Amino acid sequence: MLSQQKQPKALNIGRPRSPKIDRKVLAAAAKLVLSDGFGTLTMDAIAAEAGVGRMTLYRRWPNKAAIVMDAFVARVDPNTLFPSDGDYLETIRLQMRTMAKAFRGEDGVLIRALLGAAQLDPDLAAALRNRWTMPRRKMAAEYFREGMRQGYLRPDADPDALIDLLYAPIYYRLQMGTGPLSNAYVDAIFDHAMKGFRNDH
Amino acid sequence: MLSQQKQPKALNIGRPRSPKIDRKVLAAAAKLVLSDGFGTLTMDAIAAEAGVGRMTLYRRWPNKAAIVMDAFVARVDPNTLFPSDGDYLETIRLQMRTMAKAFRGEDGVLIRALLGAAQLDPDLAAALRNRWTMPRRKMAAEYFREGMRQGYLRPDADPDALIDLLYAPIYYRLQMGTGPLSNAYVDAIFDHAMKGFRNDH
Amino acid sequence: MLSQQKQPKALNIGRPRSPKIDRKVLAAAAKLVLSDGFGTLTMDAIAAEAGVGRMTLYRRWPNKAAIVMDAFVARVDPNTLFPSDGDYLETIRLQMRTMAKAFRGEDGVLIRALLGAAQLDPDLAAALRNRWTMPRRKMAAEYFREGMRQGYLRPDADPDALIDLLYAPIYYRLQMGTGPLSNAYVDAIFDHAMKGFRNDH
Amino acid sequence: MLSQQKQPKALNIGRPRSPKIDRKVLAAAAKLVLSDGFGTLTMDAIAAEAGVGRMTLYRRWPNKAAIVMDAFVARVDPNTLFPSDGDYLETIRLQMRTMAKAFRGEDGVLIRALLGAAQLDPDLAAALRNRWTMPRRKMAAEYFREGMRQGYLRPDADPDALIDLLYAPIYYRLQMGTGPLSNAYVDAIFDHAMKGFRNDH
């Protein structure tokens, strides 16, 4: 959690920093990033768009990246990554396509902004890791371990290495722009990772 | 090339914007980024550190990211990626280790800064792609195509996909901080990519 | 009266805005002005010093100057200016000395602050005039008229002009800082005003 | 001088902080004070009205009062106070009337603002004393000493006391608002000060 905690003195659950304001601010931040980009995003602009005083922003978040972080997480939070039915391996491919599709759209804009800002801000990097990356890695690792147990994947595989093999290229292409994040690209990554690149004859 | 061209009015090749100043500026920029980080880097600070007027900076580069870009490229420019002798596949692993080692050091700091800034600046992104990423991809693709021809790699492989499988995880871990960029990690990526993760019995 | 009236909804005379709180607030305001000056005085600081909510201040006074006004008047309110015994003219001199002495101390600090603030705030200026200046002028005018009747002062004098001749220089020196508000200064003013400055041979 | 000095390193007389900007700023400040009052005057507003960056203001003046101080002095600087011809004593009366007239107009607004601000700012108070009050006192004292030498004024008079007797009431009435700054008032002060208020029979 990157939004500032400002612990109430007791278990003062009754007035926990009105979530109505949070919603207004996060919506405003998302809207502005998507329309004008993160580079020109301004605390003043967020406050104005949200109809909120600037002090309210500083009271709740340390900087604009933290706001965008929260806005991003609020968009994508609750979804199951790997549907439990269907062919095991194809489910992975479909999940990768789903992610690539999201990255082609608004989510891609937001996560590029966050990845960029995180390179300059260790706190933001930690938040991105804890709130976005690691939860997804955990779910994927679990799915992969299950696949190893059931014989779909090599029993000697390292789940973390598999995750990196499959997903790092998607982030890479998102940031480097070496080509489109198409289904064909996702399939190429997936297929090569399955078969390996060594020639066994 | 991201540094501004500012075409001299004639073919004034004899005095092409004193390279002594360039050197001072790039050294100053590198020093400041490595000591204080890219976030607090300032045109004023670079100018002061280099003992140079601010106008001189703006005459030659459009912004601080372009300076850091040049400083970075000047550091790492001239090196062969894949030594031509030795075991074919092991050469790939060694190259990956070399890159990971560089990323663990000062080069990692610089490229993280550049990758971050490039998410906000399309010009910088293009420069990074053209001056850093693509040349290396081209050399790697050539090496991989040679390996396919000689039977070390699957003949039906896509060199671009192979590049992404092998190198994207290194960038990913550099940025995400999901773990150390150790030789063990590089080896895990390399080995999994060679064998593939599908269980063939 | 500059403190807000805020008519209680009925003739709630019995509990007229607890004077205990008033006392705490006025004492806090006086203390803060005397220690840190009027310029840095803050509603928050007064409230904190008095152990009182900020709303309580705004419910009772329109601004900090009004509080200081009340604090000042509460200090100096009830005193007879011209003791009725003693030599008529010397009583005037003594009164002037008494006032100068007060102005050399804490009262001088407060009235300088109020005079300054009153230049920017017509309401405060009116309050200062009505609660401080005019009552004293009335008493002085009465004393001077009595002196004219009894032959101590020129029968054709204008009491208001006499007041200004004698007291304006004290305010002037308080504000301008052209010299100390000493007894010697008071005596010089008094003596010159008595004799006039024209040379009659 | 309250405007910041920022001495150029050598006798760099050629570029001494462009007086064109000074003029624009002082004109803007005077206009704003006279139209909206000193209380609502803002650095931003001055900068906008003058078409100048805010940093330029802070580079040259420590605060808005210093700007108004300069603007005021620039208006009234060069004038002889006591014309050398005419009846000696009547010249004093005329000078007082002239001053009162100025105080009834825009100069009165400005000097009230400055007097008010000077109560909170010792630097401004010193500047007002050195640049406005003392020069005028010096000229008046000289005139009065000449009058004493020539027998128009009591030879045993204290010029400083005379100045205070005559001019303090004008400042007093300007600030206290106890009545209009009319010629009649000036005459009353002058006449009483000449004759003295003691009854000589």
Next chain:
DNA sequence: CACTAAGCGAGACGGTACGTCCCGTCTTTCC
């Protein structure tokens, strides 16, 4: 070999965003 035009350091300028402080209002909680 002097002259002149350029490139340079220095730093002021008009501007924008920052993060802080205080205002005066409001809402919540406690007594």
Next chain:
DNA sequence: GGAAAGACGGGACGTACCGTCTCGCTTAGTG
């Protein structure tokens, strides 16, 4: 039901950099 506590929208503050500009000074290449 009034008071403390303090969050809120608003706005000015003074600072930090931005990118542009104008100064003299240095210096290199030409006449």
